[in-house]
Amino acid sequence: MTVTDIHPLDAALRMTPQHDGSVHTQAPAAYWNMVGPYGGITAAQMLQAVLQHPQVLGDPLSITVNFAGPVEAGDVRIEATPVRTNRSTQHWTVLMGQRNAQGELVVSTTATVITAVRRETFSLDDIAHPAMPDPQSCERFDTRGAMEWLQRYDMRVVQGAIPKTWDDSGHESISQLWVRDEPARALDFPALTALSDVFFPRVWLRRARRVPAGTVGMTVYFHASSEQLTKQGDKHLLAQASAQAFRNGYFDQTAQLWDSEGSLLATSHQIVYYKE
């Protein structure tokens, strides 16, 4: 990357305000998944629409994104509405949509966001982070030939990599890895949101069977302050994900993201569709 280049994440987060209060952006080709953009980048765009809104209060506390339908290549419209503003919290509803051939706006994604002005209180991480070797001593996940969005991340898996053979053998559903943007980029709330979705479907690991799967809904709770994100900079995050239940076409995933020193940045949850 030369100094004149813009980071692909920053390109994806560029929003053009419209007269009706919505913003326009693009479905980012640099983060393409199989049939549309990577869900994490869509979530990051939904959050960015709130963060760039002139009325935003404080920093993100939580975001819930529901993936209602595919996002197509091209223009995307995001409408972020501050439904209620209190003294220290603000509640948002967010809709992403695209015009179809008939010019009708079709909603692809819904979200709710809570932002908050936070102040220092009693603070404590109540779960232990896994013991992990230094990221530099871990092998980088080889993304050659993989989908475009995977080129945007440097992942170093310590436990629970994608099975090498699809033999229905069954594994624990937990993965632990180091991960950062590629090229390296200073961490902020949209980047952290996108990083919360980097885990491959737990059902692939649990079953050692590659069935169709896709995230339907995802929540991120932000524990980090802006200062913690700034301090983390572009270093690798420690990330962990596991499933709690697989049932009748859907499994849930719980995930944790720690900074390089082992302090929680975010916790996240998903409900994920799978076939068979």
Added chain:
Amino acid sequence: MTVTDIHPLDAALRMTPQHDGSVHTQAPAAYWNMVGPYGGITAAQMLQAVLQHPQVLGDPLSITVNFAGPVEAGDVRIEATPVRTNRSTQHWTVLMGQRNAQGELVVSTTATVITAVRRETFSLDDIAHPAMPDPQSCERFDTRGAMEWLQRYDMRVVQGAIPKTWDDSGHESISQLWVRDEPARALDFPALTALSDVFFPRVWLRRARRVPAGTVGMTVYFHASSEQLTKQGDKHLLAQASAQAFRNGYFDQTAQLWDSEGSLLATSHQIVYYKE
């Protein structure tokens, strides 16, 4: 309860359809908390507005409720909108509001709901349920003199009860209990939603200090089918909750609810405000 009485939960779930597509209900006095209805009953009412909607498809898969402001005594309006309907999933946005003295509609609560038509697939619970003594052998939590909503539940705490002394001693943030509606009532999706919020604030347990606290956002992922709920009937559920991080005024909670035979019914997450 005589046969002519209606269960307080069923009373709270009565919705009157309006000409504009919204429904009206009441802020239920039977579930009153300190400054408004118990959050779990508000979540159950938001879900009910979807379930009674003529266009609903399938059963609940997830609900995320954000508590934007207090719900006052009296009339409540809920607007449930099917934003997108796919072949087997449906995405809803839901708003709860009340008229203020000026006749303006003030939003108290936002939600998104996903419903889905599910079919049998590979299924597996990937976390173990705690070993618990029989509910009949556990002492019932004494709710005499406690808030009204607590009278609506039969809770039998096995581990992690509310501290008896507020001495800043510090405890593990995990609670495990048996719980059911009181009077006993057959389990359904709204009841399960309300039950997902029965845990007292984790910060009270962690710190053995009773600081002001309240849920800001809550998600429930439904693993149960209608058949599993019917089979469970009015027996006690096994419930567990713990925190992952306390940071600058907010902590997160992860929770699991199992049926009486130890099969997961739902997993749930919260982000909760606390003071100091």
